[in-house]
Amino acid sequence: MDKLLVHGGATLRGAINISGSKNASLPILAASLLTAEDCIIGRVPDVSDTNYMIQILSALGASVERSSGTVRISCSDLAVEAPYELVRRMRASICVMGPLLARKGRAVVSLPGGCVIGDRPVDLHLRGFQALGAKVEFEGGNIILTAPDGLRGAEVDLCGTHGPTVLGTDNVMMAATLAEGLTIIESAAAEPEVLDLANFLNSMGAKIEGAGTRRIVIEGVKALHGTQHTVIPDRIEAGTFMTAAALAGEGVTLRRVCRDHLKAVTAALVKAGHRVDFNAAGDICTVYRGDDPKGCDLVTAPYPGYPTDMQAQMTALLATTPGLSVIKDTIFAQRFMHCAELKRMGADITVDHGTAVIRGVAQLSAAPVMASDLRASAALVLAALTAKGTTAIHRLYHIDRGYEHIDEKLLLLGADVQRVRD
Ligand code: EPZ
16 A cells, blocks of 8 residues: 655645546446447546446446547447446446446446445435336345336436435436436536536437536437547546645646636635636636635535535645634535544644534644545645645555546645655
């Protein structure tokens, strides 16, 4: 296992390219199961989550070639059971359910376990599949979906107690592309990654309208064909580096971003007293640490609200921002594992009922800390950038799940980091 040594105090400046979106790549890779023809997907980030998905597709019988960021997939013949050993490692594996059910009339996928950010139910996914006529059974820790006579279009509301479901919307939308008749998804997730998946599916011959809004209409077709597609930029990686720049930057430029996807994150950084400039095309931004940063309150919400995937990173920034800040996570109330580690570095944070109350301190102090999940680990790296001393962040594999070459990018920006064998 690797750890990352971060020597605090370096000033970040310069420019890096943001990678393709992990959370757009995963459902798009799964969607390639819907056709026997070749799909060529560009700018797939080289992170362990996309590698897991590629292993799952291969285990299902797909032939997959990867060269740098481009993945070529062809699924002429398919098995219907995703291997437990791979599925258990990544919740997003569940998004093979929809394509397998639509293409083969059957899918067997292990129930995803919970994870440190909370219980990860799939009831909304199953609600959608049942609405389309699938039978749902459970056996030996697996979900068994069958639709021997094919799927039929239906109207379904996918709103849960915490609002829309991103992968649930993806799954039902993928299944509906080959259902007979019209499907209407109400309370759909509107994340840019859902729209990117819909664009990919439409380029395969699907008939989807309304993706990116709360109401998606899918007219089923007989078959889908191969396609080529480049995934959108990773807005959470971009937000993470924007926050690093607000912490320790004197003009950090991020290329290959999408301004429209970063409105909530930009507004939060400006509210906290920092400066974010975009070029006219909106695909390059430069972030400057403000002279007078101030605490602020944030509530996470489904897109276009402030993303839960950026909650930990903002907590790290506000830990050394003068004043009182309150962050509430309405999507994952337990997503505060990073706070215990930040407190070991001297942060003043109280967490209760899905809310963190943060009193800014002058400076954190380095300490050996433990990464726990993808975004919490990123928050610890950010906190270490301005901490006094050298912070060792153990279990770096959590970060490698979703950040492509994070240490190389930080070094390019002048951070004093070192990846070492743990
Ligand atoms: C996606 O997960 C993202 N993952 C997550 O990013 C992100 O945090 C999450 O959406 C919310 O934005 C990918 O896209 C691969 P949800 P997903 O279904 O789709 C509840 C990261 O860091 N819910 O939108 O699995 C659920 O418990 C990852 O990159 C149900 O109740 O999340 C949560 O409270 C972490 N029943 C809320 O809905 C269901 O059937 C939103 O979850 C499904 C979800």
